[in-house]
Amino acid sequence: MAQERExxxxxxxxxxxGSIKRSFNLFDKENIGFKIEDATGKKTKIEISEVKSLKLFNGADGDSYIVTIYDTWYLKRIVEGEIEVFEMLSTPLFYVSKKGSELEFIDMGMPFARKKAHAQLRAYLKDDPELLEEFDSMQGTEKNILYIIKKYNSLKEYKVN
Structure with missing residues (x-):
């Protein structure tokens, strides 16, 4: 079995x-960076403005797929599938994407924004009326949103196979 590489x-x-390591700034927790080490041992700081995505294994965030947004922030994919969910590394803010579409901020996890989060996600589920009906019976909490997206993805995967 071939070993996967970062x-x-x-x-x-x-x-x-190369080997990718996450760098921390103790004085500025939002200032997250990465360095890549090539086969010769040379380490180079990765400029966020140059990055589209990173694939890491056994890092600070475990095995992870990370993308950038607005050339400013790193987002870690926390749900993979037809609908993907990304969480900012520095702050619990969430973005969603369907079938590789542009990332959209979703007000998930904020008690005062549950109705808004629920309304935002409905558009992503409209092609599955039965699941949408189930979702409409739930509050737009982070737990419920992640549950319904994972269920949607597993149903879509099942229908394709």
């Missing part, structure tokens, strides 16, 4: 392989 995909669609 890599970075640049905005120019170049793939660079």
């Amino acid at each position: 890599y970075m995909v640049t905005k120019n669609k170049d793939t660079i392989y």
Whole structure:
């Protein structure tokens, strides 16, 4: 079995392989960075403005797929499938994407924004009326949203196979 390797995909669609380490700034927790080490041992800081995505194994965030948004923040994919959910690394803010569409901020996890989060997600579920009906019987909590997205993805995967 071939061993998977960590890599970075640049905005120019170049793939660079190497060992990727997350760097922390104790004085500025939102200032998250990454460094990549090539086969010769040379370490290079990864500029967020150059990154499209990162694939890491056994890092601070475990095995993870990370993307950037607005050339400013790193987002970790927490749900994979037809509908994907990403969470900011520095703050519990969430973004969703369906079938690779542009990432959309969703007010998930905030008690005062449950109705808004629920309304935002309905558009992603409209092609499954039965699941949408189940979702409409729930509050728009983070737990319920993640549950329904995972269920949607598993149903879509089942229908394809």
